[in-house]
Amino acid sequence: MLMNKSPQILATPWNESSGICDCCGRTSKTIWGNLSANDRTLAVYYVHWTVDAPEHNPSIDLLVGEWGDGANAQNRVLVSLLFQPSANGGAFMIVDGQGRLADSRDLCARALRRAEVVGTPLAQEVFGLVDAIWLTEPRIAEVQKLNKLA
C-alpha cells in the first residue's frame, strides 16, 4: 500500500494585539496568522489567551477553506476550539463557533457547531492544523507555558 505523506503545514505569523481581560483585569493576547502547505494557504488562525491564567481556557479560531486568488468568505467556514491547559500537556476541545469574533460574514460563510465537526474528516484536518500551530507558531510557547501553571 502506498502511503501518502502529508505535506508539512507551517504557521506564518501576521500580527498580534493585547487587551485587558474583562473578568480579572489581567493582560489578554491575541495572535493571528495563516497555515500553509506547499505555498497553499489552508486556514487563517486566531489564538486568544489571558497571560498566566490557565483557568481561562485559551481559544483557537480557524477559518478553514479557500484563501487563494478569487476565493471569498463563501468558500470558508469557522471551526473553534478551546485549549484546556494541564500538567500533562493539555487538551483541545472543538466547540460551537457561533458568536466568536471570527464568526463574521466578511471572513466565512458560517460558523460550524461542535456536532458538525466532531467525528468527521474535517475534525482530522482541524487537529492537523492545530498541531501545526503548536509545532511551528513561534509565539505559541506562551500558551504552552500555561500547562506549567495549571
Ligand SMILES: [Zn+2]
Ligand atoms: Zn480574566
